[in-house]
């Protein structure tokens with residue numbers, strides 16, 4: 117079982133990224149052979165600021181390692197350091213069909229009404245995504261709801277290529293549901309929209325680099341209702357803010373929401389919020405310390421990424437070679 121997954125190197129990660137994506141990767145490391153990459157080539161499909169992109173690759177690597185991605189267990193690298201990804205993507209652009217890409221809902225969402233003005237890369241990036249996993253013959257790809265269509269596309273490309281060139285080269289990857297459940301964290305301001313870096317309000321999210329005081333303050337100011345907490349998660353249904361905070365408590369402590377409510381039923385947010393701040397700080401403070409140490413040692417980070425890239429280059433080489441052979445090059 118080989119798992120491959122990438123994350124775009126966006127700066128300033130928040131609690132939603134950690135609980136919804138990164139900690140799931142951390143748990144996967146003990147279940148499968150894992151390759152994790154910083155999708156810096158995918159970042160080129162929208163407008164980029166070169167100075168920021170360069171810094172973000174290191175920052176994201178530091179955040180992943182600080183969160184528990186262990187370079188001794190997993191292969192961690194920058195996508196751009198393994199030319200086999202874009203090389204194979206180009207070969208696969210001969211296999212993928214316009215109609216397949218036209219159907220991608222992310223393309224429709226992200227290009228919006230301005231299709232003529234969207235970059236070509238924004239349209240074809242699912243083919244690069246297919247290459248990212250097919251080049252390692254990944255058996256499984258962890259994906260969120262929004263990416264399921266792209267795995268289907270990778271499978272279609274793998275099958276068509278194998279058929280067209282009469283080879284058994286590519287493995288059609290399956291979605292991976294391991295790594296435990298990932299929490300969906302909502303904004304601290306309304307409990308209804310997703311916690312996101314695109315939210316203009318800093319108070320809506322907790323950053324991995326926030327100090328203990330800032331974490332406590334943001335949670336203290338988080339929107340809530342005046343009712344005490346119930347004893348059953350079902351009773352949180354019409355209370356999005358309360359449900360979100362209980363969900364965050366469950367995710368940071370590793371409890372079920374029911375277990376959280378057992379501890380707090382009948383109590384109000386005056387008691388719950390300080391406990392939530394303590395639990396969140398207990399998770400984030402050591403992570404923040406490691407992140408700061410890693411940031412201060414760019415040479416070590418670069419060394420880890422270089423070693424990961426070297427391993428990835430080696431793993432990818434035979435597949436790329438066979439793909440060239442299959443098409444007659």
Ligand code: ADP
Pocket residue numbers: 123124126132133134135136137260299300301302310311312313314
């Ligand atoms: P953002 O919404 O802040 O721009 P990204 O889209 O860059 O975050 O997401 C990076 C990863 O973090 C993805 O795997 C995404 O599913 C996950 N993620 C982002 N926000 C949340 C959230 N609020 N709750 C759970 N997971 C999230």
Ligand code: NA
Pocket residue numbers: none
């Ligand atoms: Na986003």
